[in-house]
Each structure stands twice: as C-alpha cells, then as structure tokens.
Amino acid sequence: MSSSNVQVGVVMGSSSDWDTMQHAVAIFQQFGIAHEARVVSAHRMPDDMFAYAEAAEARGLKAIVAGAGGAAHLPGMLAAKTTVPVLGVPVPSRHLQGVDSLHSIVQMPKGVPVATFAIGAAGAANAALFVVAMLANEDAALRQRLQAFRAEQTAAARAMTLPPAG
Numbered sequence: 797m798s799s800s801n802v803q804v805g806v807v808m809g810s811s812s813d814w815d816t817m818q819h820a821v822a823i824f825q826q827f828g829i830a831h832e833a834r835v836v837s838a839h840r841m842p843d844d845m846f847a848y849a850e851a852a853e854a855r856g857l858k859a860i861v862a863g864a865g866g867a868a869h870l871p872g873m874l875a876a877k878t879t880v881p882v883l884g885v886p887v888p889s890r891h892l893q894g895v896d897s898l899h900s901i902v903q904m905p906k907g908v909p910v911a912t913f914a915i916g917a918a919g920a921a922n923a924a925l926f927v928v929a930m931l932a933n934e935d936a937a938l939r940q941r942l943q944a945f946r947a948e949q950t951a952a953a954r955a956m957t958l959p960p961a962g
C-alpha cells in the first residue's frame with residue numbers, strides 16, 4: 797500500500813529547468829496522471845535527492861522523470877538509489893546546448909539504467925508519454941486515451957499543407 801496518491805514524480809535540478817520540464821507535466825495533466833513536480837538538485841541539495849529516491853517506492857511512485865542540465869547527475873544518482881524506473885531528460889544548457897546534459901545522462905554504467913530521451917521539450921514530453929504507455933499496460937481506459945492521442949496526431953499530420961514554392 798502506498799502512502800500517497802502520486803503516481804509519477806517530475807523532478808529537476810533547478811527552477812531554470814522548468815521551461816523544458818513543464819512539457820512533461822503538461823502531458824501528465826492532459827492524461828489525468830497524478831503527479832508532483834519539484835526541484836531536487838543533485839549538487840545543491842544532495843541529501844534531499846537521496847531521501848527522494850529512497851522514499852519513492854514506499855510512496856507508490858511508478859516512475860520518476862528527472863531533468864537536468866550541464867553536469868546532469870540527477871537522473872543517474874536517483875537511479876542509483878531506487879529501483880523505481882528513472883527517465884532522464886537532458887535540459888538544454890547555455891554554452892553546449894544540452895549535448896553535455898545528454899552525455900551526462902545517457903552514459904550510465906551497466907547495471908544502473910536511466911531511460912534517456914531527447915534534449916529539450918520533445919524529450920520531456922516523450923518521457924511523459926513513455927510513462928503513460930507504461931501505466932497503460934495495467935489500465936485499459938488509459939490505453940484508449942493514448943490511442944486517441946496518437947490518432948489525433950495522425951489526423952493533424954495528414955491535414956498538413958505546404959505553401960507554394962518560391
């Protein structure tokens with residue numbers, strides 16, 4: 797039995813990551829997934845990060861979406877402290893455009909996985925959509941909503957038109 801109704805945690809290294817991570821939260825809102833969003837900095841509040849990871853399973857979290865930029869240790873260190881699935885989102889950084897974040901998150905040592913997504917907003921949204929797909933394995937109504945979402949995307953792509961050349 798879990799001690800909270802929250803199914804998914806969305807955490808980030810700084811409030812400056814919100815521009816990117818809000819795209820994950822928007823997906824959870826759209827699909828009606830109980831979630832929380834908070835700053836948990838690996839470097840500025842490491843004890844809080846470990847406490848968050850250590851409590852995740854008992855709190856009933858099914859996944860943690862973790863975004864960070866630069867020396868982006870948050871997703872990997874959370875994964876080191878919990879077996880709740882961690883999905884990493886590389887946040888664009890000022891000087892290296894998030895390639896540093898991507899490399900920091902994706903290069904986990906064998907045995908401690910972090911599912912790593914694209915740099916930026918698309919990665920944040922897709923991480924959330926991946927969690928929705930995971931939860932839909934045990935939730936037929938959620939599966940239907942995900943299928944409807946995909947169908948809407950397909951219809952929108954088919955309706956795309958292009959301007960005249962020149």
Ligand code: RP5
Pocket residue numbers: 808809810811812813837838839863864865866867887
């Ligand atoms: C990382 O440092 C955060 O994830 C953020 O992307 C980056 C910069 O943080 P701020 O200096 O903007 O707070 O830990």
